[in-house]
Amino acid sequence: MKQVVQNYKSGELALLDVPVPGCKPNGVLVRSAYSLISTGTELMKVSEASMSMLGKARSRPDQVAKVMQSVATNGLTATYRKVNNRLDSYTPLGYSLCGVVEQVGAGIDDVAVGDLVACAGNEHALHAELNWVPKNLYARLPEGLAPRHAAFGTVGSIAMQGVRRGEPQLGDVALVIGLGLIGQLVVQLLAASGVRVVGVDPDPARCELAERLGAAACGDPESTAVQNAVAELTDGHGVDQVYLAAGGGSNQPVELAARLSRDRGRVVDIGKCRLDLPWNAYYEKELDVRFSRSYGPGRYDPEYELEGRDYPIGYVRWTERRNLACFLDLAARGRIDVEPLVSHVADFDDAVETYQRLKDGDLKAVAVLFRYPDRAPRAVEAQAPEVTVPAVRRSEPAPAPTRSGKGPVRLAFVGAGNYATSMLLPHLAQREGVELSAVVTTTALSAANAQQKFGFAGATTDLDAVLGDPSVDAVFVVTRHSSHAELTRKALLAGKAVFVEKPLALTEDELADVLAAVKESGNDRLQVGFNRRFAPLLREGRKRFGPTTGPANLRYLVNAGRLDHGSWYLQQGTEGSRFAGEGGHFIDTASWLLAADPVSVYAVATPGNEDLQVVLRYPGGSTATISYVTTGPSGFPKETLDLVADGRALRLDDFVRASVYGGKRWVSSRLPQARDKGQRAELDAFLRAVRAGAPMPVPLESLVATTAATLAVRASLAAGAPVTLAGAR
Structure with a gap:
């Protein structure tokens, strides 16, 4: 499949061929119909990638601080390798789309293959033909809502969460500073809530658009028209809320917010603008400054976003998913109109050219949509996904694979996360006598990155195909902890030598399953990544x-x-x-x-x-x-x-x-x-054992005892x- 990616080090944009992501439990595989370019957020990321290293450092001082701490802890060489690895990798773009459910994972019963859903998340709703999306980051489309309009779901949720943070009431007057994509949606949501809105933006076309979509008045921040409109609508008291939907390095928005707010008004930051608050102005009015964190409650909580654990509605009325569903409902009933915001629709094959035109200023747009090829979904069955030190029992030992002394040791990696790419693969890439045959991941882009960077012969999401390949001598399991035991068990049964990162198992049952595979297969060629x-x-x-x-x-x-x-x-x-x-x-x-x-x-x-x-x-x-x-x-x-x-x-x-x-x-x-x-020494010992068919560097009994302890x-x-x-x- 194809996916839009960018190399953060060089700034290169590409439409890359990557493996199809796997459909994991508690989520669905979605084939994209439309995805939305957020011209503010995404172009900021694209522009940052085009900066020099010094420019990148100036734009992200938080990351510079982390790098300096890593130098103090891990040394300059290891830190340089880690940072360079992260920078010189493809990163995804996109976070708002609509598509068709192509496959349903275990534990999902609220949608079926063929349903239209809106999807959110900068790791799950990417500009890609297929995405795996966890349960709490998608919502089914209401009847009558066009897929191109549903693609606005994520940015609509961001605007909605910002409005909720402002707590508007009927009859209030609000000021929206910045009339880009988010600002235009905030204007409509406020108008739908019975709030009179004044908009501010230096672009006359955006001011005109906001007035057509419900604003009472709009104007340039330097003009007296905005101040006059606020004075007239509020009898000179000032607005009840200010919504900062602007970006950039100017402090003008927060200064304007203070001048035009009423006493004890609320200022809500939705965008990413400079926030040097003028103390006297904010103190004298006792302004309530609030931040709106993305799509709503649940954001950045892995238990909510990845594991699908919802918050009880009695305690948290509006979560990420409920905000998404609410916005889709408003759009379906015509209370929110996103069609006037669509400046351009591009075919997905033209994605790189479209980004370049936006970056160069040739394409002026509030919102741009990618349109994907229409393909009918295929029905696919869901995939189900006193302490005793177990005695190691082997059946008739499986003979070590016969290898030519001159032939390379052929390795497959399952997982290509940060540890694999910074601590293991640099010691294996380009090594004489080693061939990196295949990399297997559940997310397509990480496999493509590893293939491009370290020279794997193939990249896939099909584990069974790799385990069934007789040319593969050894399998490295470098995934999240919960999958180690099961992947190790499968690789042992397939007759492979296995290098699994710690831990070998998270429960006694998992450890027993691994040893059962050893007994069944006679294959005890196992090494755990205890490198110290x-x-x-x-x-x-x-x-x-x-x-x-x-x-x-x-x-x-x-x-x-x-x-x-x-x-x-x-x-x-x-x-x-x-x-x-x-x-x-x-x-x-x-x-x-x-x-x-x-x-x-x-x-x-x-x-x-x-x-x-x-x-x-x-x-x-x-x-x-x-x-x-x-x-x-x-x-x-x-x-x-x-x-x-x-x-x-x-x-x-x-x-x-x-x-x-x-x-x-x-x-x-x-x-x-x-x-x-x-x-490095650990890998040397493991490769020697695989090449010679010799015993593993650490006895299996010791690995089991450490795991049990x-x-x-x-x-x-x-x-x-x-x-x-x-x-x-």
């Missing part, structure tokens, strides 16, 4: 520390830090806790240093289970304490480790420096490059007591 045991600095420190003869004590402090709002790591209902996803790293490192697997786990937590203390007991009396904290300072090292035994001590300082005390003291030199946490942390927190790992070696 392969870190060169830590391996050198362990070598110099030497073997232990008596009980050892290990302390591991992990300064994990806060997650950004909206991170999928926060989706504990589906993806497990943060420690469930990341804790295996630290348990595996402790077990490797102590040369044993834990026999019991005791965990305590601060309120909210954000900061954990995990105590692991090992055979022979050794213990390891892992302090996993999210409330530490950002400038403090992420990982520090101390191992003490037999009168000796090993210290690791965030993979930058290591030292051994006792007998002959050893201190490493500071690494000349970024922190090396072992990813990680799962036992949750059980210990629930019980408030130590948990014995029954069956531990």
Whole structure:
């Protein structure tokens, strides 16, 4: 299928051929009929991409701050690679469309194949022929509403949420500053609510359009006509609300809002304009400044948007989806007229040319629609989507695939997110003796990006085809945590060597399913991405520390830090806790240093289970304490480790420096490059095992023990007591 994309580093726009997205549960696959270009928001993004690196930095100081923090935490080289990877990737455009349901995922019963729906979301309602859209981001079209008008649903919801934040009442007078697409819709929504509206915009054509659509008067911000209209309509008191729907770097809108507001009026920011509030003016009138966050309640909440968990209507009357449905209803009943806003309709094949004309100013438009080829939907069946350490049992071992010593190791990747593209694939691309055969993703663009950047021979959303390809030697599972166990199980049954990022499983049942696949197939060629045991600095420190003869004590402090709002790591209902996803790293490192697997786990937590203390007991009396904290300072090292035994001590300082005390003291030199946490060495070991048909770098029993111990942390927190790992070696 085709999709509009842009390279944020170069500014290049393209209509790219990408794989069709998969239809996941709790959502539908929609074939686009019309999608809307938001000439304000999207052209701002297109313009930013055309800036120099300095210009990009000036336009996004928030991202610059994140980059500087990453340099302090991860080093310059790793940060540069990560930033360059993000910049030099295709990003999607679009967030408002109407289309036909082509496939219905499991758990969806409110629409059927062939239904027309309006869709929202800058990750789900893209300028693409097909999109997967979760339940709370689509709404069925009311009878009689044209699909080209329904494509305005998302921007209509943005305007509607802004109006709701202003709390207008019958008889109020409102000022709308900025009469672009959002401003024109705000004017109509206010007029439909019984509010008299004055509009402000320097473009006479937009002022004239707003008056035709219901504004009482409109004019240039510098003209006296606007001030006179406000004075006449309000008896000189000033407007009840001001809606800022303007963009740009001028502070004129907020200054005008203060002059024309009444005492204790409301100012609602809907667009993205400069907000240097003149303190005296706002203080003297005690103006109520409010922000309108996109489409409405539910926005940026992954449980609402991705998992389909609605808010009870008794507590949240107007959510994203209910705003969308309300706007569609108003348009269907003729209370909102979007047809006059349509300046141009372009065929989707002409998308790149259309963007370029808008950017160059050749095409003057309030709203532009892309029209897609008409294809009838095809009906497709919905796809359904004391802790015991399980004993590893194998049937007759499956022979390792016979390979030519000169032939390349052929790899397939399932998933191509940030970790895969920044930490794994850079070590594999262009490597002698390795061939990147295929990349599989559920979202089309990520597969196309990975193919373009790293040289995969193919990109697809068809996992079964890749697992059934006899030329593929090994499969990398680098997806979200909730899918790891099932994808690993399928790949093992297909006879592939498997490299799965941590965690291997989120529940005991998932772990049991993986081991059942090992037993059924005899294929135990599995590696979990516990890379720290392969870190060169830590391996050198362990070598110099030497073997232990008596009980050892290990302390591991992990300064994990806060997650950004909206991170999928926060989706504990589906993806497990943060420690469930990341804790295996630290348990595996402790077990490797102590040369044993834990026999019991005791965990305590601060309120909210954000900061954990995990105590692991090992055979022979050794213990390891892992302090996993999210409330530490950002400038403090992420990982520090101390191992003490037999009168000796090993210290690791965030993979930058290591030292051994006792007998002959050893201190490493500071690494000349970024922190090396072992990813490359881990991949080297895995590839050697695959190439030679040799055992995997880490015994399966150890991987299982680490996973079981990680799962036992949750059980210990629930019980408030130590948990014995029954069956531990």
